[in-house]
Each structure stands twice: as structure tokens, then as C-alpha cells.
Amino acid sequence: MTDSKDARLNQMNDELTGGNIDEATEQYLTFFMGGEEFGVNILSVQEIRGWEEITSIPNSPKQVLGVMNLRGTVSPIVDLRYCFGIQDLSYTEETVVIIVSVKTEANTKVIGIVVDAVSDVYNFSQSQIQPSPELSQTNQAQYVKGLGSTDEKMVILLELSEQLIADTDVILNRQLLAS
Amino acid sequence: MSVDLSQFHQVFFEESYEGLDTMESALLNIDLSELDSEAINEIFRAAHSIKGGSGTFGFSEIANFTHVVETLLDLIRSDQFVLEADHVDLFLKSVDCIRTMISALESGGQCDTSIADELKKSFNTLLDGEPVAIQTADDAQENQTEPKSVGSGWQIYFKPDTDILRTGNDPVRMFRELAELGEISVSAVLDDVPDLASLDPEACFMAWNITLLGDADESQINEVFEWVVDDSELSIKLIGEDDTENNDALATDELEGAEREGISTTSVESDDTQEVNIPESAKAQTAADEVLPQKEQAQKLVSNAPAKKENKPESVSIRVGTDKIDSLINMVGELVITQSMLNQLGKDFSIESMPKLLEGLEQLSLHTRELQESVMRIRMLPISFAFSRFPRLVHDMSKALDKKVELILLGEQTELDKTVMERIGDPLVHLVRNSLDHGLELPAKRLEAGKDETGKITLNAYHQGGNIVIQIIDDGAGLNEELILSKAVENGLVSPNEHLEPEQIHDLIFQPGFSTAAEVTDISGRGVGMDVVRRNIQELNGSVEVESKPGEGSVFTIRLPLTLAILDGQLIRVGQQVYIFPLVSIVESIESQDQMIHRVSGGCDILRLRNEYVPIVRLWDIFNVEAEYEKVDDGILVIVEGDNIKVAVLVDDLLAQQQVVIKSLQENYRAVPGVSGATILGDGTVSLILDISGLIKLAGVGRDAYKKISESDDTEAA
Numbered sequence: 001m002t003d004s005k006d007a008r009l010n011q012m013n014d015e016l017t018g019g020n021i022d023e024a025t026e027q028y029l030t031f032f033m034g035g036e037e038f039g040v041n042i043l044s045v046q047e048i049r050g051w052e053e054i055t056s057i058p059n060s061p062k063q064v065l066g067v068m069n070l071r072g073t074v075s076p077i078v079d080l081r082y083c084f085g086i087q088d089l090s091y092t093e094e095t096v097v098i099i100v101s102v103k104t105e106a107n108t109k110v111i112g113i114v115v116d117a118v119s120d121v122y123n124f125s126q127s128q129i130q131p132s133p134e135l136s137q138t139n140q141a142q143y144v145k146g147l148g149s150t151d152e153k154m155v156i157l158l159e160l161s162e163q164l165i166a167d168t169d170v171i172l173n174r175q176l177l178a179s
Numbered sequence: 180m181s182v183d184l185s186q187f188h189q190v191f192f193e194e195s196y197e198g199l200d201t202m203e204s205a206l207l208n209i210d211l212s213e214l215d216s217e218a219i220n221e222i223f224r225a226a227h228s229i230k231g232g233s234g235t236f237g238f239s240e241i242a243n244f245t246h247v248v249e250t251l252l253d254l255i256r257s258d259q260f261v262l263e264a265d266h267v268d269l270f271l272k273s274v275d276c277i278r279t280m281i282s283a284l285e286s287g288g289q290c291d292t293s294i295a296d297e298l299k300k301s302f303n304t305l306l307d308g309e310p311v312a313i314q315t316a317d318d319a320q321e322n323q324t325e326p327k328s329v330g331s332g333w334q335i336y337f338k339p340d341t342d343i344l345r346t347g348n349d350p351v352r353m354f355r356e357l358a359e360l361g362e363i364s365v366s367a368v369l370d371d372v373p374d375l376a377s378l379d380p381e382a383c384f385m386a387w388n389i390t391l392l393g394d395a396d397e398s399q400i401n402e403v404f405e406w407v408v409d410d411s412e413l414s415i416k417l418i419g420e421d422d423t424e425n426n427d428a429l430a431t432d433e434l435e436g437a438e439r440e441g442i443s444t445t446s447v448e449s450d451d452t453q454e455v456n457i458p459e460s461a462k463a464q465t466a467a468d469e470v471l472p473q474k475e476q477a478q479k480l481v482s483n484a485p486a487k488k489e490n491k492p493e494s495v496s497i498r499v500g501t502d503k504i505d506s507l508i509n510m511v512g513e514l515v516i517t518q519s520m521l522n523q524l525g526k527d528f529s530i531e532s533m534p535k536l537l538e539g540l541e542q543l544s545l546h547t548r549e550l551q552e553s554v555m556r557i558r559m560l561p562i563s564f565a566f567s568r569f570p571r572l573v574h575d576m577s578k579a580l581d582k583k584v585e586l587i588l589l590g591e592q593t594e595l596d597k598t599v600m601e602r603i604g605d606p607l608v609h610l611v612r613n614s615l616d617h618g619l620e621l622p623a624k625r626l627e628a629g630k631d632e633t634g635k636i637t638l639n640a641y642h643q644g645g646n647i648v649i650q651i652i653d654d655g656a657g658l659n660e661e662l663i664l665s666k667a668v669e670n671g672l673v674s675p676n677e678h679l680e681p682e683q684i685h686d687l688i689f690q691p692g693f694s695t696a697a698e699v700t701d702i703s704g705r706g707v708g709m710d711v712v713r714r715n716i717q718e719l720n721g722s723v724e725v726e727s728k729p730g731e732g733s734v735f736t737i738r739l740p741l742t743l744a745i746l747d748g749q750l751i752r753v754g755q756q757v758y759i760f761p762l763v764s765i766v767e768s769i770e771s772q773d774q775m776i777h778r779v780s781g782g783c784d785i786l787r788l789r790n791e792y793v794p795i796v797r798l799w800d801i802f803n804v805e806a807e808y809e810k811v812d813d814g815i816l817v818i819v820e821g822d823n824i825k826v827a828v829l830v831d832d833l834l835a836q837q838q839v840v841i842k843s844l845q846e847n848y849r850a851v852p853g854v855s856g857a858t859i860l861g862d863g864t865v866s867l868i869l870d871i872s873g874l875i876k877l878a879g880v881g882r883d884a885y886k887k888i889s890e891s892d893d894t895e896a897a
Contacts, residue, residue: 055865056756057851058802067848067857067865074857074865076848109847165848 034086198225338386361393563591618655750834821871
């Protein structure tokens with residue numbers, strides 16, 4: 001009796017997912033930086049805000065632009081374009097701050113990332129995501145989780161980490177050592 | 180109908196801690212020569228509710244152990260046992276033991292019963308000669324291997340208090356639980372039931388004889404009646420122990436059938452008639468039920484083992500007096516009224532009603548401020564919460580050190596922010612330990628010095644301005660200046676020929692890696708003490724100082740801000756940036772004149788302020804921001820003090836003074852040197868709060884540099 005029940009359930013699930021029951025799809029919010037399209041898991045995105053003036057932090061490394069008031073909590077704003085070595089860091093009407101929550105060892109931090117523009121939301125199943133080619137040991141490679149491909153284009157999928165702001169320690173220490 | 184009890188665990192833990200604190204303080208106050216029965220009762224009550232709670236939530240280790248403790252307390256209470264000093268210590272140890280067990284459970288681990296078992300043994304030795312007590316204690320311990328309970332069955336007589344139904348306890352439910360233990364037959368004893376006319380339908384006049392067949396053991400039966408056992412007559416006998424009663428029961432059983440019809444109008448009774456028949460069907464389940472718990476237990480063991488963590492969660496709830504809540508509600512009421520008034524004004528606003536609007540806005544700001552203060556008050560707790568641990572600490576330590584100590588607590592009602600309280604505990608303990616270990620002399624030495632044999636340690640707390648001051652005063656030997664100095668020279672903290680004022684010598688004990696204790700003791704002397712204390716207190720924006728007179732004792736004075744959440748700030752501007760200085764740290768602000776500035780080699784400028792020399796810190800320089808005025812002459816110098824060092828900070832402009840709510844930068848970012856936190860200004864932008872001692876460090880104005888500068892300038896001036 002239970003067998004037939006399970007079978008029925010499976011069938012229902014299959015209908016819902018179009019047969020891809022063992023392939024979980026994930027939704028990604030994509031955005032543009034320097035003409036390329038990047039994506040972050042939509043579950044980590046809290047909100048998207050237009051660019052506005054923020055308060056700078058003394059002696060912070062270049063990618064940390066400052067802090068912003070997010071309804072009562074103070075969150076750092078990081079220029080992700082700088083992290084990825086993009087030359088054009090101009091602020092236009094389309095420049096947005098994507099507020100993401102980033103897991104750390106102890107808790108989660110809420111960090112804003114500055115990008116050129118938001119694009120779209122895509123569904124990617126596991127089979128559509130390829131591991132990123134191990135091109136280099138660069139700083140930005142650590143954020144790249146994989147490459148998601150749709151019919152017409154390719155999106156670089158990111159897994160942001162605390163390194164966005166913790167990196168800074170390395171730079172800061174270097175500065176301190178040098179001085 | 181099962182309730183998830185785990186949601187109440189936290190409440191139980193907190194209540195248990197409170198109970199343990201009560202037990203502890205009552206135990207410490209016990210005067211053995213004149214035993215106060217109320218004190219014993221208090222201890223007993225606390226132990227009893229811990230036992231009850233832990234039993235309910237299934238923390239049997241604690242329940243079993245507390246039961247033994249309670250048994251002895253009960254004997255003392257009824258004057259069957261004489262309390263002696265050793266026993267007080269034993270009780271104190273058990274308090275500790277229960278506390279460890281509870282905190283182990285709280286952090287999701289398993290409690291280690293080895294200490295409890297040991298203490299239980301000592302209790303049982305004390306209880307020897309009291310057969311009843313031992314029996315209960317024993318079967319709590321060995322409830323799995325009780326030999327006599329196997330096979331046969333139990334005869335239970337249960338006569339509840341007439342109020343039992345009003346307290347929400349339903350005998351039927353208990354019988355149902357009993358039925359799970361084996362086959363039961365219940366017969367009612369109706370001797371006390373009045374006739375229908377005088378019957379109170381909400382009272383229970385019945386008693387029951389219950390025969391329980393099966394291999395249930397006594398503790399399981401006791402558990403069923405746990406809630407009502409205090410208010411009812413209950414006897415539990417093994418079948419065969421007393422045959423005559425058994426027969427009696429059967430006789431009443433027959434009687435009951437006849438009488439039942441007459442009384443079945445009461446709801447109690449009609450329920451009962453249905454339930455008595457349950458056991459047969461329940462019997463089949465019993466076997467299955469018995470297997471299940473074991474399985475569950477095994478799973479529990481597995482899941483708990485890796486989750487064993489050491490971190491103790493901080494208490495997350497506070498108890499607030501209703502008066503504070505009431506005043507809050509009042510305030511909110513006022514606020515609502517003002518808001519509706521402003522609403523009305525805004526609907527058809529004309530320029531004539533401008534004064535009214537201003538008045539309304541003023542009221543609004545008044546109410547907001549009051550509301551803010553009331554909310555802050557909720558976080559305030561009397562410092563007795565932090566002081567309460569010291570009687571025990573001093574009691575234990577004075578024993579270990581063979582010193583006689585009297586502890587005096589003053590100003591226990593002084594209120595302090597909860598966060599500050601939690602973080603001041605450890606430094607306080609350290610200071611008290613230090614006073615006990617290093618400060619107070621041994622009794623013989625004290626007599627020699629012409630002092631009372633018993634040393635005094637006073638903990639005093641009071642408000643002073645916006646600060647709370649906590650003092651730890653001892654009447655011991657005071658700081659040994661020579662020893663400190665020689666040790667400091669040895670450790671390279673001071674050069675041998677340097678002349679230091681007594682205060683400077685005293686201050687040396689707060690230097691890292693400094694300890695004068697000849698040998699490392701269990702209690703203090705590891706040399707990591709005082710600097711940690713100072714650092715902890717500085718993290719709370721506080722300060723600690725020591726005064727000492729040889730032979731008369733020493734006084735440690737801690738100053739702390741009342742709260743960490745709000746601070747009076749001075750807004751300043753550098754270029755486009757607005758920063759905030761804590762108002763308390765500002766000494767004065769001046770517009771400098773050229774002749775006051777001295778240039779010292781090495782690029783550091785010095786401000787001559789009356790007869791002091793103050794290093795100048797350019798905020799734009801150390802923060803790497805653009806400033807309107809880069810020269811000292813054009814801007815404003817704010818003289819601030821931190822870490823006992825004064826610096827003059829160059830800023831562009833002074834803006835408003837206002838109260839600011841402190842927000843953490845670390846929460847989403849990390850600590851920034853020279854910045855203690857952030858706040859949100861009226862226009863919604865974020866502004867950074869400056870940390871004076873951090874600024875000083877950032878500017879590289881160390882204590883040594885500072886000294887050298889002042890010295891070199893002294894000679895220059897001369």
C-alpha cells in the first residue's frame with residue numbers, strides 16, 4: 001500500500017518539476033560589471049538599492065567604500081568592480097548596491113556590493129553549472145563558484161565570502177609593515 | 180495531546196540558576212549556633228522546585244541528585260538532623276554540582292554525574308540510620324535494577340486533596356499513565372462523598388485503591404503522582420506485602436458498583452467510569468512502549484555525544500519590574516496623543532497654527548527623550564547581580580588561604596546596564612581575588628601589625644555624574660612599592676635609575692606581564708592579571724585606578740559609563756566627514772596661536788597648554804581624509820584625554836552636541852583602529868564615533884614618546 005502511495009507522490013513531483021526530480025535548480029540574480037554578467041544566489045540577496053553617498057571609513061582598503069545605514073544597522077559597502085580589477089569605476093544612474101548576506105564562521109554579515117547594473121534572474125540546474133576553470137590563483141578567483149550557461153549566454157556565478165572585507169586585513173598589515 | 184516541553188527549558192534553566200543563587204546565599208548566611216528555620220525552608224523550597232522542574236523536563240540526573248539533597252534538608256527542617264559546618268560545605272558543593280549539571284544541559288551536552296554520585300554517597304552516609312530516606316535515595320539511583328519490583332505488582336492507595344481538580348490535576352489522567360505501566364484495576368473509595376445536596380461539584384471527595392500488575396518499579400509510579408504527592412495521601416505497597424488491605428480493596432471494589440449510579444451526576448465520576456476500563460486494551464501496548472524509550476535513549480546518547488560544547492550561552496532575558504513597564508506604557512500613551520495632535524495640525528495647516536506646531540514638536544521631542552530614558556532603564560539592573568557571587572567566592576577562598584575575611588557590600592541597589600554588568604563580572608572577580616590573595620595578610624601577621632585578626636574587603640558602588648564607580652577596598656598591607664619597583668626593573672619596564680612617584684609605581688601593576696606573587700598560586704599570580712583587568716574595563720570605556728597606603732590597605736576604583744548604548748557626543752567636521760568625540764573625553768577646545776606650537780624633531784608638534792605639553796594629532800593625517808584646514812593655525816584643536824594621555828586633535832569645525840545611539844561596526848564589518856563604533860545622525864547618514872586611546876595609538880603617541888617629548892621640552896623651556 002505504501003509502495004503505491006510513494007509511486008503516486010513521485011509521479012506528482014515529476015509532473016511538477018518536469019521530470020528533473022534529482023536536479024535541484026537554483027535561482028541566481030545576475031548583474032553587470034565591466035560588460036560581463038555575474039550572478040549570486042538569490043537567497044543571499046536582501047535588497048537592491050540605488051547608489052547614494054556613504055560614509056567613508058578611515059584607512060580602509062580601496063574596495064571598502066564605507067558604511068551605509070541599512071534601516072538602523074551599519075553595513076559596509078564594497079566595490080565589487082574594484083575587487084575584480086575592473087578599470088571603470090564610474091557611478092551612473094544604473095549603478096546599484098546589492099545587499100547580500102555573507103556567511104562567516106561565527107555568523108552572517110550583511111554587506112553591500114556595488115555593481116554597474118542589475119540584469120535578470122535565471123534558473124540554473126546543477127547540470128547547467130560547470131566548475132570554474134582553474135585559470136589562476138588570483139584574488140578574484142576565490143569568489144567564482146562556477147559558470148552557468150543558458151542557451152544564449154554564460155554567467156559567472158559567484159560565492160561571496162568574508163574575504164570581501166577580511167582581505168583588507170592583509171593589505172592593511174602590509175601597509176603597516178611597510179611604514 | 181503532547182506538549183513540546185523543550186520550549187520551556189530555557190525558563191527552567193533560568194529559574195534553576197536563580198534557585199541555586201538563593202540556596203547559595205542562604206547557605207552562606209546560616210548561623211550554625213542559631214539556626215533560622217526560615218533560611219532552611221528557603222533552601223528547601225529552592226531545592227524542591229529545582230527537583231520538580233528537572234523531573235518534569237526529564238532531567239532525571241538532576242532530579243535524582245536534588246532529591247537526596249532535599250531529603251537531608253527535610254530532616255534538618257523537621258529537627259531530626261543537626262546541621263554542622265561540614266554539612267554546609269557539602270550543600271555548597273552540591274549547589275555547584277547542580278549548577279554544572281544544568282549548564283551542561285543548557286549548552287546541549289550531557290551532564291557528568293561522577294561528582295554528583297560522589298556527593299550522593301556522602302549524603303547517604305549522613306542519612307544512615309534513616310531507613311526511609313535511604314530507601315528513596317537508593318531506588319532513585321538504582322531504579323533500573325530494583326529486584327523486588329519485578330514480576331508482581333503494586334497496591335496503591337491514593338486520596339487526593341479536595342482541591343485537586345481546581346489545581347488542574349486530573350486523577351483520570353494519572354490512572355491513564357499508570358495503565359501504561361501495566362494492567363491496572365481501579366476502585367473508588369466513596370466514604371467521604373457527601374450527599375448530592377451538599378456536594379461541591381468542583382471538589383473531589385473520592386479516594387482510590389489501585390492495583391497495578393506488571394513489572395513497573397516504584398519510581399515510575401512516584402513519577403505519575405509527582406505533582407500531587409505533596410497534597411495527598413499516597414501509599415504504594417508491593418502486592419503480597421499486606422494481604423488484608425488487598426482484600427479490603429476488593430471489597431470496596433464490589434461496593435463501588437452499587438454506589439456509582441447515585442453519584443454519577445458529577446462530571447468527575449462519569450469520566451471515571453469510562454476510564455477504569457482502559458487497562459485491558461492498554462496492556463498490549465505496554466510491551467511495545469517499554470522497548471521504545473530505550474531506543475530513544477540510545478539515539479539521544481549518540482546525538483548528544485558530538486554536540487558537547489564548552490561555551491556557556493549568555494543569559495538572553497531580563498526580568499523587569501512592572502513599575503518600569505507601567506511608566507513605559509504611560510510614555511507611549513503620551514506619545515500617541517502628541518502624534519494625533521500633530522496629525523490634526525498637519526491636515527489643514529495654516530501659517531497661524533505655526534506656534535502650535537512648534538509646541539507640538541517640542542512635546543514630541545520631550546516625550547521621545549523620556550521614552551528613551553525609560554527604555555534605557557529597562558536594561559538597568561542593580562549591581563547586586565554582579566556582587567552576589569562574592570560572598571561564596573570569599574568564603575571559599577578565605578578557607579583555602581587560611582585567612583579570616585569579612586566581606587562588606589555597599590550600594591547594592593546601584594543600577595547598571597546589563598551589558599556592562601555581564602562584562603564587569605570577571606574583572607571584579609579578579610580584583611577581589613587579588614585583594615584577598617595579595618592584599619590581606621594572614622591572621623597572625625595582622626595581629627602583629629596591631630590590626631583586627633579578621634580582614635575586611637568592602638565592595639562599594641555608587642553613581643557619580645554619568646558614571647558608575649565601583650570600589651574594592653581592603654584593609655590589608657597595601658601595595659609593596661619596593662617589590663613592585665624591583666620587579667619592574669627586573670622585567671625591564673622601568674630603568675633602574677628612574678625616579679617614580681608612588682602613583683606611577685602603583686600603576687605599574689597594570690602593565691602586561693607583571694606579577695609580584697613570589698610563587699604562582701592557584702588563585703592569582705600568573706602575571707596575566709591586572710593588565711587584562713584594565714583592558715577589559717577600557718573596552719567598556721571605563722578606567723581603573725589604584726590607591727594604596729603601606730600598612731593600611733589599598734583601594735581599586737573602577738569608573739564605568741552607565742550604559743554602552745547611548746553616549747553624549749560632540750560632532751566635529753573634517754573636510755566632508757563628520758565624526759563624533761565622546762563628550763566625556765573632551766577636556767577643552769581651543770583656537771591655537773602660533774606661539775603655542777612647538778616643533779619637535781621627528782615631526783611631532785607639541786602644543787603648550789598653560790604648563791602642560793600636549794602632542795598634536797592631525798585627524799586628516801591619521802585618517803587619510805581631505806581636510807579644509809591642514810595647518811594647525813587655521814583649524815580648531817580639541818584637547819581630549821584617553822589612557823591618561825592628553826592629545827590635541829586638529830579638526831576643521833565643531834558642530835552640534837547631541838546624544839547618539841551607538842551601533843556596532845564589527846557586526847557587519849570589523850574593528851577599525853581609532854573608531855569605537857558608528858551612529859546614525861538625524862539625516863540618516865552614518866557617522867563614526869572616535870576612540871581616543873585608539874587615536875593615540877594610531878598617531879603613534881605612545882606613553883614613552885609622550886614622556887620623552889615632555890621631558891625634552893621641559894629642558895628646552897628651562
